[in-house]
Amino acid sequence: MSLSDLERAKKRVLMFGGKGGVGKTTTSASTALHFALEGRRTLIISSDLTPSLSDIFETQIGPTETPIPGVANLWGLEIDPDEVMRRWKIKFGPQIYEASQVFVDMPYDDLVDYVAMAPGIQEEFMLDFILEQVRDHGYDLVVWDTAPAGDTLRLLELPYKFLNHLRTAPRVYLGVRDKLQLSKMPFLELIDSWRELSEEITAFFRDPANTEFILVTIPEALGVYQARRLVGEFAEFGLTIEHMIVNHLITDPDSDFLCRRQAMQRPYLELLQNAYAGQMNITRLPLFAEEIKGTERLGMVEELLFPS
Numbered sequence: 001m002s003l004s005d006l007e008r009a010k011k012r013v014l015m016f017g018g019k020g021g022v023g024k025t026t027t028s029a030s031t032a033l034h035f036a037l038e039g040r041r042t043l044i045i046s047s048d049l050t051p052s053l054s055d056i057f058e059t060q061i062g063p064t065e066t067p068i069p070g071v072a073n074l075w076g077l078e079i080d081p082d083e084v085m086r087r088w089k090i091k092f093g094p095q096i097y098e099a100s101q102v103f104v105d106m107p108y109d110d111l112v113d114y115v116a117m118a119p120g121i122q123e124e125f126m127l128d129f130i131l132e133q134v135r136d137h138g139y140d141l142v143v144w145d146t147a148p149a150g151d152t153l154r155l156l157e158l159p160y161k162f163l164n165h166l167r168t169a170p171r172v173y174l175g176v177r178d179k180l181q182l183s184k185m186p187f188l189e190l191i192d193s194w195r196e197l198s199e200e201i202t203a204f205f206r207d208p209a210n211t212e213f214i215l216v217t218i219p220e221a222l223g224v225y226q227a228r229r230l231v232g233e234f235a236e237f238g239l240t241i242e243h244m245i246v247n248h249l250i251t252d253p254d255s256d257f258l259c260r261r262q263a264m265q266r267p268y269l270e271l272l273q274n275a276y277a278g279q280m281n282i283t284r285l286p287l288f289a290e291e292i293k294g295t296e297r298l299g300m301v302e303e304l305l306f307p308s
C-alpha cells in the first residue's frame with residue numbers, strides 16, 4: 001500500500017494534519033499537483049492562518065478559488081477563520097434572525113454575532129464549505145491543508161457540541177424559561193434542520209470511501225508524541241489513519257553535523273515504524289537542501305510521494 005493507492009480509491013477529500021512546520025503545506029501541495037497531473041479536477045484549500053499556498057505556488061491565492069498558473073486542473077484557495085465566519089453569517093444570518101424573532105428582541109448584527117460565537121461553529125462551517133466544493137462545484141478532489149491548531153479530529157465531533165450548545169441557548173442565555181413554549185419555537189426547528197445538515201456533513205467526512213486523513217510528522221520526539229496522540233484520538237472515534245508521511249529525513253549525510261542529525265532521527269523513525277507500519281502506510285520524505293517552492297520543486301516531492 002502506498003500513497004498511490006489513493007488514486008485508485010478515488011477519494012473525494014484528502015486531509016493533511018500534523019503539528020506546525022512538519023510539512024503539511026508542502027506535502028498537500030505536492031499531492032494536489034499529483035492528482036491534477038493525473039487529470040482530476042483538484043482544489044487545494046488551506047485553512048492555516050499563515051499564508052502558505054501563495055508562497056509555495058508563488059502566485060497570489062485568496063479566499064476565492066484561483067487557478068494555479070502552468071498546471072491544468074489545479075485550483076487553490078486560502079481561507080482564514082474570519083473569512084469562514086463572514087461566509088457563515090451570510091449563509092445563516094437571515095435564518096437565525098428570523099427564527100429568533102419570537103423570543104428575542106435584539107439588533108440583527110448582535111444576534112447573529114452572538115450565535116456565531118457558539119463553540120464549533122467555524123469548524124462546522126469549514127466542513128460544510130469543503131463538502132460544497134466536491135458536491136456542487138465540480139471538483140473531483142479537495143486536498144485540505146488543515147491548520148495545526150484546529151485539532152483536525154475535533155472537527156468531526158464539534159458539530160454535535162455546537163448544536164447542543166445552541167439547543168440550550170434560548171433557555172439559558174436568552175431568558176426563555178417555559179419549556180413547553182420552547183418546543184414550538186421556529187428557533188428549535190432551525191436547529192433541527194442544522195442537526196440534519198450536521199449529521200450529513202459528519203457522515204460524509206467519517207466515511208472512508210470519501211475522506212482520507214494523512215498524518216504528516218517528523219522523526220523527533222515531538223513528532224512521535226503527536227502521531228501517537230492523533231492515532232489514539234482517531235481510534236476513539238472509530239476512525240483509522242491509513243497514511244503517514246515522515247518528513248525531513250536525513251538520507252545521505254555528508255558532514256559530521258548531518259550524521260549526528262541522522263543519528264538523532266533514527267530511534268524516532270524506528271519508533272514510528274514499529275508502532276505503525278503494521279497498521280498504516282508510511283511514506284518517507286527526505287529533507288531537501290533546496291527550498292521547496294514553485295511547481296517544479298513540488299514536482300520533485302510529488303515524484304517521491306507517488307513513485308511511478
Ligand SMILES: Nc1ncnc2c1ncn2[C@@H]1O[C@H](COP(=O)(O)OP(=O)(O)O)[C@@H](O)[C@H]1O
Binds near residue numbers: 249289
Ligand atoms: N522535505 C523537505 N525538505 C526541505 N524543506 C522542507 C521539506 N518539507 C518542508 N520543508 C520546508 O519546511 C518549512 C515548513 O513546511 P510546511 O510545508 O510549510 O509545513 P506546515 O504546513 O506543516 O507548517 C517550509 O519552509 C518548507 O519549505
Ligand SMILES: [Mg+2]
Binds near residue numbers: 025145
Ligand atoms: Mg502550512
